[in-house]
Amino acid sequence: MYKYQCKLLIYIKVRVMPPSGLALFDSMTFTQRWPEKGWALLQLLLVASVSQAEELVCRRRGDPENPQLSKDGDIMLGGIFSFHSSWKDRQDTYMHKPLPLQCTSLNFREFQYAQAMLFAIEEINNSTDLLPGISLGYKLYDVCSSIARGVRVALALANGNEVVSAPSEAPCTRPAQVQAIMGETSSSPCMAIATVIGPFHIPLISHFATCACLSDKTKYPSFLRTIPSDYYQSRALAQLVKHFGWTWVGAIRTNDDYGNNGMATFTETAQQLGICLEYSVSFFRTDPPEKIQKIIDIIKSSTSKILQHIRKIHFKTKEGDEVYFNENGDPAAKYEIINWQPTENGIVEFVTVGLHDASLPADKQLNLQNKSLIWTQNSQQVPLSVCSEKCPPGTRKVLQKGKPVCCYDCLRCADGEISNTTDSITCVRCHPEFWSNERRDACVKKEAEFLSYIEIMGALLTAASLFGTCMTAVVAFIFFRYRQTPIVRANNSELSFLLLFSLSLCFLCSLTFIAPPSEWSCMLRHTAFGITFVLCISCVLGKTIVVLMAFRATLPGSNVMKWFGPAQQKLSVLGFTLIQVVICILWLTISPPFPFKNFKGFKDKIILECALGSAVGFWAVLGYIGLLAMLCFILAFLARKLPDNFNEAKFITFSMLIFCAVWITFIPAYVSSPGKFSVAVEIFAILASSFGLLICIFIPKCYIILLKPEKNTKKNMMGKGETTSF
Secondary structure, rough: OOOOOOOOEEEOOOOOOOOOOOOOEEEEEEEEOOOOOOEEEEEEEOEEEEEEOEEEOOOOOOOOOOOEEEOOOOEEEEEOOOOOEEOOOOOOOOOOOOOOOEEEOOOHHHHHHHHHHHHHHHHHHHHOOOOEEEEEEEEEEOOOOOHHHHHHHHHHHOOOOOOOOOOHHOOOOOOOOOOOOOOOOOOHHHHHHHHHHHHOOOOOOEOOOOOOOHHOOOOOOOOEOOOOOOOHHHHHHHHHHHHHOOOOEEEEOOOOOOHHHHHHHHHHHHHHHOOEEEEEEEEEOOHHHHHHHHEEEEEHHHOOOEEEEEEOEEEEEEOOOOEEEEEOOOOOOOOOOOOEEEEEEEEEEEEEEOOOOOOOOOHHHHEEEEEEEEEOHHHHOOOOOOOOOOOOOEEEEEEEEOOOOOEEEEEEEEEEEEEOOOOOOOEOOOOEEEEEOOOOOOOOOOOOOOOOOOOOHHHHHHHHHHHHHHHHHHHHHHHHOOOEEEEEHOOHHHHHHHHHHOOOOOOOHHHHOOOOOHHHHHHHHHHHHHHHHHHHHHHHHHHHHHHHHHHOOOOOOOOOHOOHHHHHHHHHHHHHHHHHHHHHHHHHOOOOOEEEEEEOOOOEEEEEEEOOHHHHHHHHHHHHHHHHHHHHHHHHHOOOOOOOOOOHHHHHHHHHHHHHHHHHHHHHHHHHOOOOOHHHHHHHHHHHHHHHHHHHHHHHHHHHHOOOHHOOOOHHHOOOOOOOOO
């Protein structure tokens, strides 16, 4: 009795075996003996084994595969091509042996590839130099674009089609009937075939499989090809997109190893080049029309152009329109930018990248990374495909929330900042001495601001200063001309002339505040102002004390005037002034004023001013002047009602009142005034207080001297019957 049974057998070659050995093991035996050999090369082949007690025969399942073209030779070469691009649909029920494929749609291009192989073989056989004494034979099969049939044919070429019937013939261990296999055209079939025949060390040489994954020698050790992989083509395609200025593109691909691996390489390179994908969709030729139409709708509604990375294929939309795509790198395809159709968002472009075709004109060729690429431009010069327009100089890019980096808004640079390049991501702040122009694309030097003689305000203040100086000189001339008259002699004419001299210095010191500040002018303007005003107030204070002492001297037995005679008056003025001189010397020694460029007052201007150096020194100078002024005001106020016809204390009181009011108002005005206006406020305070002293103290006397000479008598100065003499 014979006993039959079917088993699943495994062809395996492991590292512990001899290189030439191929053993046949039962699956159970293998899993028991080598459970951990995950690094072994495993190739599965479903075979049927009919076992008899007396006889064991190994047969390949199915009918023998017969080549479409064949020729005997010393060295046999196999060829796997798809003379037909499709086959009639059939439904296998798995109840009986499947019927052979019925191929359809003649693929003339594949037939050309096969004829090219035959032509090369004949040329070699006819040559006396290449392989003398050796002839090449071939077996070429048509697999009708079927991966399953391609694997079946590859196994037939590797192990032969003969039926083994005798046990002594060592079944399933005979050498391959071919030394190499040419084909297949596409990447996915090549991956399947290379996986099956790899353990047999039979080279599989493809003329057109470009998937970069096939370069992995650990998975496909015997795979070779005569065309660069998609790694270079995908990178070149990304650079071509960058060359055209497209930073916002869409991508479609076939949902297979070719399309997915190529798109992965393209996406990686595109990100490095700053290219963004609006969408990336995949499809397969057997997808239903609804899915294909959905992809078409995505394409038409997008704002980007289309980047093609698929195999040669065509499909129909729901409306029945046929859509064709050319394979990347196909020498027979027309490498061009194909217009899809106008949409509301512009023209959708299909881009293909191919190898160099020497028959094309040189002006249609482009060299990128030593890979020759070609393209043909359409009648528009390739419209831009960007998510956002380029940001011009003067703006910076601000990414739109939730969108890719290629989608951004252009924000105008802030005041004082510029960007002088297109698509700048930041604005650069100008140097403190520069400011941004109106377009915000260049820094221009700031205008230096200071109180100048040529501007209206500076000219008016200068004129007022010179007028005050001239007015003081006129009063001094009048007093000198009428120096013997009672009204001039009434209150120490020497102090009057000293006061007039100090007032002229006060008027002139205001000129040091005009013009650009320098190291010397900064030190001079504050010290000259402080010393001259103390000299002026000291003279007024001396005249006030003289008035008080003079009326005290009229009392019986009073001898007070001997303590405050002309010499003492001069010494008091000198003493009060020396104190201010010492304060100024300390200020200039410790921390003097210095010229300073103020960048904070105005954004687009540089304020040239004098920094105080030591603020304590500045306020000490002002404080001392204020102290003398208050003392003088109090004394003059006490002496305002003394009985004389021309009591000078009344006018001193008015002058000190004006002086104090001016300088009390000056402090907040000076602090709050910006730039050159603070200097103008200080000049105005100097001039106002100087004019107040000049007018209140000397103008009434000049009025009497010039217009009321009859009152310029000793009797009139003494008052009604009074005998008091100054």
